Each structure stands twice: as structure tokens, then as C-alpha cells.
Amino acid sequence: MTDIRCQHKTAQLAGRELAEPYIRTTPLDTIVSLDGVEVVASFMAMTLSESTSQSMNAGCNIAIITPEVNSSGQLIFRDNVQSKIWNHSVLLLVASATTGNTITQAVECIDYYSGRICGISALFSAIPNAGDLPINCIFSAQDVPDYATYSPADCPSCKAHQKIDALVNSYGYSKL
Numbered sequence: 001m002t003d004i005r006c007q008h009k010t011a012q013l014a015g016r017e018l019a020e021p022y023i024r025t026t027p028l029d030t031i032v033s034l035d036g037v038e039v040v041a042s043f044m045a046m047t048l049s050e051s052t053s054q055s056m057n058a059g060c061n062i063a064i065i066t067p068e069v070n071s072s073g074q075l076i077f078r079d080n081v082q083s084k085i086w087n088h089s090v091l092l093l094v095a096s097a098t099t100g101n102t103i104t105q106a107v108e109c110i111d112y113y114s115g116r117i118c119g120i121s122a123l124f125s126a127i128p129n130a131g132d133l134p135i136n137c138i139f140s141a142q143d144v145p146d147y148a149t150y151s152p153a154d155c156p157s158c159k160a161h162q163k164i165d166a167l168v169n170s171y172g173y174s175k176l
Helices: 002-006 008-022 038-049 101-112
Strands: 030-033 063-065 089-097 116-125 133-140 166-169 172-175
Touching: 002 008, 002 038, 008 038, 008 116, 008 133, 030 038, 038 063, 038 089, 089 101, 101 116
Parallel strands: 030 063, 030 089, 089 116, 116 133
Antiparallel strands: 166 172
């Protein structure tokens, strides 16, 4: 995941792969990027707007924006970028989708600013869709042997009092 987000050649390959389902079918104005995947979003936008493709977005200038998280944990868009959401077609791009909670929060935020969700993409997704929308991903839970997510109350390792080795989120991991 780190290489995809941080190395331009890998990010370019990921951006092209994630753009593929939308090229001929989905007009879009804005990509909302979460979890530090702006480089991938840039390559998605470049692929979607190429004049050489039969893209619905050929020649368009697709905006790439990232919401802020306020002190209450809500996602917000500042005044200077709200115009990129209002009445626009928006694609949501995340690094990983494990439970769908972050995607739900982002979709609610985009709805609040009158954006129209036209797709959801993730580098990794453990869930096939969020609400009615399918999640277009490069890697799924089937690509990770024995992948599982649990609430803290249901975690078998927690119940067995096993110490954890690291904390993991979409930005990476930190060994303990």
C-alpha cells in the first residue's frame, strides 16, 4: 500500500487500473481523495481525461480535493473547495475500505455539500459495496490470506489476551 501511495510509477499503474471501469461510462467533475491517495487520484484523473481515449471526460480538468476532519471528527470542505462539490459528479477514492464506516461518513459529507456520488474506488476493499454502490478495488480480502476484521469485543486475539505487534491504518503501520 505504501508503494502505491508514494511511488509515482506504482501510483500511475494503480490510477490507470482504478480509472478503467469509469472511462466510457461515468462523467465526473471531482475526485475526493481520503487516506493520502492524492497521487493515485491524480493519475486516475489524468487517465480519465486523456483526449486519446474514448473517455466521457476527455479534455476535462478533473478536480482532486481532500476533506478536512474537524475537532468533532466530521469531514468538512472549506469554502474555497466547496464549489468543486456543489452539484458536481464526484468519485470517492480511499486507500482501504474495511468496514465501510469511513466511506459512509464521506458519502454523507459529499451529500451534505450537494455532490452526486458517481463511484467509489479503493486500493484495498474488504467489502464489495457501500450501500447501493459497488466498490471498485485493486485488492480485496480474497487477496490477503486469513484476512478478518473484528470489533474489539469480538476479536479472538483480544479475548485470548494476545499482545498485538503493530497498529495498522491506511497510512501504514507502527510496530509496538
